Amino acid sequence: MKTTRRKFLSSSGAATAALGFPSIIPSSALGNADRPAPSNRIVMGGIGIGNMGRGDHGAFLGKNDVQYVAICDVRKGAMNQGKAKTDAKYGNKDCKAHDDYREILSRDDIDAVHIATPDHWHAQMIIEACRHGKDVFCQKPESLTLGEGSLMVETARRYGRVVSGGSQRVLQDYKGTVLRCWNGSYGKVKSINVNVGPMSKPCNLPPENVPGDMNWEMWLGPAPWAPYNSKRCSGSFSTSGNSWRSYIDYSGGGMTDWGAHHFGGATFAVDVRELQPKEVILDEKDGKKFVSLRYPNGMEITHNKPGVGQMHVGRDNEQREGKEVPKYAGSGGITGDFIDCVKTRNKPFRDIEFAINTMAVPHLATIAYKLNRSLKWDSAKQQFIDDAEADRLRDRARREPWQI
Amino acid sequence: MLDQALESLKTYEWGVEPKAVQSIQDAVVASHGDAAARKKLESTLAEVLGTDLPRAAKDTVCRALKTIGTAHSVPALAKLLHDEELSHMARHALEANDSPEAVKALVGAIDKAPKKIKIGIISSLGARGVGVPVAPLAKALSDKDADISTAGALALGAIGSADAVKALGSAKVTDTNKIAVCDAMLQCAENMLAHGKKSGAKAIYGTVLKIGPTEAAKIAADLGIKASA
CATH class of the missing domain: 1.25.40 (Serine Threonine Protein Phosphatase 5, Tetratricopeptide repeat)
Structure with a gap:
């Protein structure tokens, strides 16, 4: 039943360029004469404020058209630092500190939230935020599983929310490749290769004492229970065992972590952000396994194809007519794009549907590698074709009491 | 290798290197398309689930049964549904199990479940969607x-x-x-x-x-x- 909702969503007004309804800007936001009137300011809160969240917090706090009023983190140290930084910016003590994100979502005065928690929280928080009428900026990788990805898109569309993913590198790092694909100088583009990894692995680290300033139950959230270990929850960028990014219950590993950037750049360059692959072909060359993901329009993205460079584009080099490269709205990069779209109700550059379509690439590839076979994917139904076993890997049960 | 991994489950406490039990997951993948091997593997895993194993070991078994579980392993998993420590991982396997017996087990566990576990079971039934009684x-x-x-x-x-x-x-x-x-x-x-x-x-x-x-x-x-x- 669920799978056909995408049909409705893609044909409804909610899925067109503009998302429909204006955000309601409360008049309670405070400010001064140098800044836009309170009614033109977006009132924001941040959830997950260490590491990447710290950067996002700084970016939003630096915008004149944002009033930042709330901070949430399960580590008291990060939470208090975030509050202090916000209060120092405004010269007051008004920023409220929370250790439960639901308190932020239930506040009527907040228009939008940014989320930079570990990946296993993203779907839960994005979906709940939309149900509470909040617009959302969420760090990449936006999804941990295929199943939660489609639910995120459906919920964002249902409530007409602006939901932006958070890969700033899609536009930043691959400009040359994107431009040559879009301006026609590469000619007919047939494929692109992404080299990234590794996949995440099981975690069975030994128990350590939970630090006094940490709410471990809330850090775990919908993930399977496990004892605290500093490496299990470290936000370092390592994917080789020293951070949550290394482990299956919280991340897809480098495959999705850097993959969100690289596959994001690849899907943008060859212009398949609106699609998902229909087939994942597992192959082997020189003793190394790799996959080719084929799209309904004939495009192919390969992963770790031996002998092929990062972002190498397969093309015929016969000049073709170009097209304009999409860019951010507003000013201030991807966070500025989000704020502009919150005001205009247009789709952001990394709209949640583009983000989820991108994330489908590493998720599908991972399942093919894990099952050691090629797979066919029906993107409309969000099901594998004739492979009930692969279907079982689309999603995971959430630990009680979490539910989406 | 599989026998060794099954033996390792007995001492698979938190902190033991996951490689010790990796052969179980390898057996899941290797037995694809071999109904007899699958049945044997599922029976073995269902059986060990009923023995006195560390929590991390039972988690590992439930993860394997998520991929290969049929009606055959439902009774072993159903016994864990009211276990505060293992209920989630039992649902991890049952939510994916496409047999009607899995739905029956989840539904049958609702009434006597404590609040938090009850919410989890209800959530799994919703996630499962198809074939679930309203x-x-x-x-x-x-x-x-x-x-x-x-x-x-x-x-x-x-x-x-x-x-x-x-x-x-x-x-x-x-x-x-x-x-x-x-x-x-x-x-x-x-x-x-x-x-x-x-x-x-x-x-x-x-x-x-x-x-x-x-x-x-x-x-x-x-x-x-x-x-x-």
Whole structure:
């Protein structure tokens, strides 16, 4: 039943360029004469404020058209630092500190939230935020599983929310490749290769004492229970065992972590952000396994194809007519794009549907590698074709009491 | 190798290197397409699940049964549903298990489950969607506990059937379950729209507006009414 909702969503007004309804800007936001009137300011809160969240917090706090009023983190140290930084910016003590994100979502005065928690929280928080009428900026990788990805898109569309993913590198790092694909100088583009990894692995680290300033139950959230270990929850960028990014219950590993950037750049360059692959072909060359993901329009993205460079584009080099490269709205990069779209109700550059379509690439590839076979994917139904076993890997049960 | 991994389960406490039990997952992949090997592997795993193993070991077995479980392993998993430590991982396997027996086991465990576990089971039934009876979820929806009622509503929304619409339509809407009930009704309406039932969908959107919805649900219902035109 669920799978056909995408049909409705893609044909409804909610899925067109503009998302429909204006955000309601409360008049309670405070400010001064140098800044836009309170009614033109977006009132924001941040959830997950260490590491990447710290950067996002700084970016939003630096915008004149944002009033930042709330901070949430399960580590008291990060939470208090975030509050202090916000209060120092405004010269007051008004920023409220929370250790439960639901308190932020239930506040009527907040228009939008940014989320930079570990990946296993993203779907839960994005979906709940939309149900509470909040617009959302969420760090990449936006999804941990295929199943939660489609639910995120459906919920964002249902409530007409602006939901932006958070890969700033899609536009930043691959400009040359994107431009040559879009301006026609590469000619007919047939494929692109992404080299990234590794996949995440099981975690069975030994128990350590939970630090006094940490709410471990809330850090775990919908993930399977496990004892605290500093490496299990470290936000370092390592994917080789020293951070949550290394482990299956919280991340897809480098495959999705850097993959969100690289596959994001690849899907943008060859212009398949609106699609998902229909087939994942597992192959082997020189003793190394790799996959080719084929799209309904004939495009192919390969992963770790031996002998092929990062972002190498397969093309015929016969000049073709170009097209304009999409860019951010507003000013201030991807966070500025989000704020502009919150005001205009247009789709952001990394709209949640583009983000989820991108994330489908590493998720599908991972399942093919894990099952050691090629797979066919029906993107409309969000099901594998004739492979009930692969279907079982689309999603995971959430630990009680979490539910989406 | 598999025998060695199964033996390692007996001492697979937190902190033991996962490579010790990796052969179980390897056997899951290697037995694809070999019904006899699969049956044997499932039987073995179901059997060890009933023995005195460390928690991390039982977690590992449940993860394997998520991929290969059939009706055969349901009884072993069902026994864990009321276990505070293992209920989630049992659901991890049962939620993916496409046998009717898995649904029966989940439904059968609801009534006697403590609150938190009950919410988990209801959530799994909603996530499963297909073949799930509406009655136990409707009962949860009418529970006086707001969290259980919310869980029932969200599960009914995920199922999205005509029976789910009926149950949601007669729900007692409170300040604490309102967001979930509205979301569930909106999901049901989307299902109707996806099946071309515009008037039915429009009626549900109208009901949402009459509930006295949150601002977010009102926006969603208005969007839905436009799409139903």
